[in-house]
Amino acid sequence: MTRTVVPFGPQHPVLAEPIQLELTLEDEVVVDAIPGLGYVHRGIEAEAERRPYDEDLPLLERVCGICSVAHAVAYAQAVEVLAGVEIPRRARLLRTFWFELTRVHSHLLWLGLAGDAIGFEALFQSCWRVREDVLDLFTxxxxxxxxxxxxALGGCRRDIPDTLQPTIRAGLDAVERGLAGIAPFVLGSEAVARRLAGVGVIPRNVALDLGLVGPTARASGVAMDVRRSGYAAHDELPVEPVVETGGDALARTVVRWREIGESMRLCREALDRLHRLPGPLATRVPPVLHGEAISRVEAPRGELFYYVLADGEPHPTRVRVRTPTFANLAAVLSMLPGTQMANVPVALLSIDPCLSCTER
Amino acid sequence: MSRLPDCTTVSPEGLLDAVGALRHDDWRLVTASCVPHRAGWMVLYHFERGERLQHLRIEVPAGGSAPSIGAHYGAAFLVENEMAELQGLPVSGLAIDYRGRLYRDFDGPEGWVHGPRGEAISALEAAGLTRLDACVPVVDGREVRAGTTRVPEPPEPSTNGHGAAGEAGGRP
Incomplete structure (x- = not known):
């Protein structure tokens, strides 16, 4: 039997960022896959251990352009545990609003890329057009x-005044109109279903064994979502995990699509609660801290984990970041063996890999 | 001072038993965090089950090593290779050993030099290397190197109940 080891990446048309998979093939079928990283490793963890706590915040926001809010909130939560401070309710609601809007824009970005990968350019253009409306809301x-x-450490740096609420609601309406226009091409499209169904299957027990997170795990029937732990304002804005059981690329697409709707609901409910809510935006966090703390948030791609160790210096002794993609990379060990080589790009893309996060 | 709740300190020798017990009770491995500590390392293993967290802490002295928990959690090889590479923690018994090259940042010769006929060739090529030489992972003691190889065919299954062809008792 002839086996060929093929380097897939680091440059590949379907990869927006560099990663390499060492694929072992028998004919056209993958029998083994080993991920390789490091092509854009930036050493942000080490850099964060040299800066004051507040200066780490803009640094860690830049771990990832897509889910920068997730990194900022996760780091801030860990520092707030170290400082023993509780942030104001208004700040918790504001964080939730921007966080969920980030999820909408991230999922739309991914759906567009998935459309591009399967040759459905109209879907790509439509998703990114609606995503522009979300980015307008950020602006x-x-x-x-x-x-x-x-x-900010201890809360938020910016507020959303009540006078801006009509503009934001109109923007959310525009996003929802755009989503309604795309929906038939996502959930009702036979072309999408036939291209994604049965590709990159991850059974539920494998997802649990490998410790997969986020939509990748939920599409395999694992009902986990860190928002259930009640961070930010999720104690008053609860979330039920969106779960599918197919375990394939189609199930992962459906999970993300349904999560967009759930995040839009959360954005509106956060705005409702912010209306006429008095209170400060932040609580003061001292510049020197002691102890160790962990923090978890549900980033668009799944559980984002921070560990911060403080030894009484004006900067953290250790900042450890475990990104969702780092956890989900293990999925390639399971879903690629047995896959046709031609399906590898779609299967890999279906876990929404973010190398910017992974190469922190 | 804030310390992690539900954190248990175990010895490196006792780590696998403790991890095995958590695996048996369906705890999910979230990740591990390695901190250089007193000329050695402090390693925290984080586990989650039903929104509850639990942590195991080991201290590895200089010259020591941490055992791989890959036998209990197959996906641990990535974070264990990362700890070996970024914090210098020796990890014994890795199922997939990247030998310090999980992160394939290029550290070979760069730039251009004159070749045998005066032509410009890359310093990498002049050294007889390719970029793929930068990393050859080892899986189960065997190098996974780009290219084509033939692996031995498995013996044909017996159809007559007397062993494979050519074996004593089988067809000649």
Whole structure:
């Protein structure tokens, strides 16, 4: 039997960022896959151990352009545990609003890329057009399109005044109209279903064994969602995990699509609660801290984990970041063996890999 | 001072038993965090079950090593290779050993040099290397190197109940 080891990546048309898979093939079928990283490794963890706590916040927001709010909130939560402070309710609601809007824009970005990968260019263009409406909402509320810098240690740096609420609601209406226009091409499209069904199957027991997270795990029937732990304002805005049982690329697509609707609901409910809610935006966090703390949030791609160790210096002794993609990379060990080589790009893309996060 | 709740300190020798017990009770491995500590390392293993967290802590002295927990959690090889590479923690018994090259940042010769006929060739090529040489992972003690190889065919299954062809008792 002839076996060929093929390097898939680091440059590949379907990969927006570099990663390499060492694929062992028998004919056209993958029998083994080993991921390789490091092509854009930036050493952000090490850099964060040299800066004051507050200066780490803009650094860690830049781990990922797509889910920068997730990194900022996760880091801020860990520091707030170290400081023993509780953030104001208004800040918790604001964080939830921007966080869920981030999920909408991330999922739309991914859906567009998936459309591009399967040759459905109209889907790509439609998703990214609606995503522009989401980015306009970021601009209206924070002044930036992607890395919005709204989180502060102890709360938020920016507010959403009541006078802006009509503009934001009109923007959310525009996003929902756009989503309604795309829906038939996602859930009702035979072309999408036939291209994604049965590709990259991850059974539920394998997802549990490998410790997969986020939509990748939920599409395999694992009902886990860190938002259930009640961070930010999720104690008053509860979330039921969106779960599918197919375990394939189609199930992962459906999970993300349904999560967009859930996040839109959360954005509106957060706005309702922010209306006429008095209170400060932040609580003071001391510059020198002791102890160790962990923090978890449900980033668009899944559980984002921070561990921060403080030894009484004006900077953290250790900042450990475990991104969702780092956890989900193990999925390639399971879903690629047995897959046709031609399906590898779609299967890999279906876990929504973010190398910017992984190469922190 | 804030310390992690539900954190148990175990010895490196006792780690696998403790991890095995958690695996048996359906705890999910979230990740591990390695901190250089007193000339050695402090490693925290984080587990989750039903929104509850639990942690195991080991201290590895200089010259020591942490055992791989890959036998209990197959996906641990990535974080264990990362700890070996970024914090220098020796990890014994890795199922997939990247030998310090999980992160394939290029550290070979760069730039251009003159070739044998005066032509410009890359310094990498002049050293007889390709970029793929930068990393050859080892899986179960065997190198996974780009290219084509033939692996031995398995013996044909017996159809007559007397062993494979050519074996004593089988067809000649």
């Amino acid at each position: 209206a509320t924070a002044g930036n399109r992607v890395i919005i810098g709204v989180t």
